[in-house]
Amino acid sequence: MKTVAQSVEQILKAQPFLEEALQRSIINYSALAEELQPEIASILKKPVKTGAIMMALRRYQSPVGVSNNFKIKNAFKNLGDITVRSNISAFTFKNTTTLVNCHGELLSYVSENTHLFYAFTRGILESNIMISGSEATKVKTFFKEETLIVQREGLAAISVQLPQDNFKVAGLYYQIFKHLAWQNIALYEVVSTTNEFTVLVEEELVEQAFAAIKNLKV
Known part of the structure; x- marks a missing residue:
């Protein structure tokens, strides 16, 4: 009992x-x-x-709370550059057998325009494409035969360079999400690679989100 x-x-x-x-x-x-x-x-x-x-x-x-964990404090102390990109468009398409072919066309285009912001995530039922807003028309052209579920404009991407051994630090992402949640910042999308972390937020929230992430270094 x-x-x-x-x-x-x-x-x-x-x-x-x-x-x-x-x-x-x-x-x-x-x-x-x-x-x-x-x-x-x-x-x-x-x-x-x-x-x-x-x-x-x-x-x-x-x-022993993650907020007091030495590894976490050390990881935040060693965060790299924080980069902000505005005017991001996001598209959500239904996964189909032809979607990958459309994505190949877009990848070929992006590879020739390396200045663009671009990210792609694939789930079980749908896929997300995030790209510089200036290229929204290109996405619609390449994916014109696909099923568009949602399109969002006016987003901003905040990318953070993480320390090389960040994957060994338990609670690292929790702390990032916690600080954003405490500032009442809703995330539209989260994209991560081994040593880089990117969140997409509405542009009117980008200054708050940037400050919340930057304060993690302190």
């Missing part, structure tokens, strides 16, 4: 933002205990006093 402490741990582990705020001592224990009381009573299937919840909160020892 679960205890109050185990119930508190279950809730905090399911809400990493809450766990980190508690770890940083920026939450009122009494108010949080009252907030959690109905959920913990439901988990335990019996009434529970807020005092017991407060005690469990104060005694809770979170695992």
Whole structure:
């Protein structure tokens, strides 16, 4: 049978933002205990006093948090250049047997125009193409026989050079997403390679997103 402490741990582990705020001592224990009381009573299937919840909160020892992880701090300290590209168009096409041929035509065109921003991701049912807005007409031409699901204009791409051993650092992407989420920045698309990370956001959010990512270095 679960205890109050185990119930508190279950809730905090399911809400990493809450766990980190508690770890940083920026939450009122009494108010949080009252907030959690109905959920913990439901988990335990019996009434529970807020005092017991407060005690469990104060005694809770979170695992060595990723925010305090030396590897993460060192990785952010060694982030490379941050590049911003504006006026990006994004297209989502239904995957078909002919889509790859259209993509080949686009790749051939892009290879001759290396100044363009271009990224491609393929899922199970659909594929995304992100390209400099000036080339939106070219995409429509190459893919005119394909099924266009969504087209978006007015996006910006923020690319970050990651340290060479970033794939060994647990929680690296979590920290990036967390900082963007705390600034209420919604991501339209995420593209990554081994040592590079790119997010696409609406252009009106690009300054906030850039600042949030840049502050990771501090």
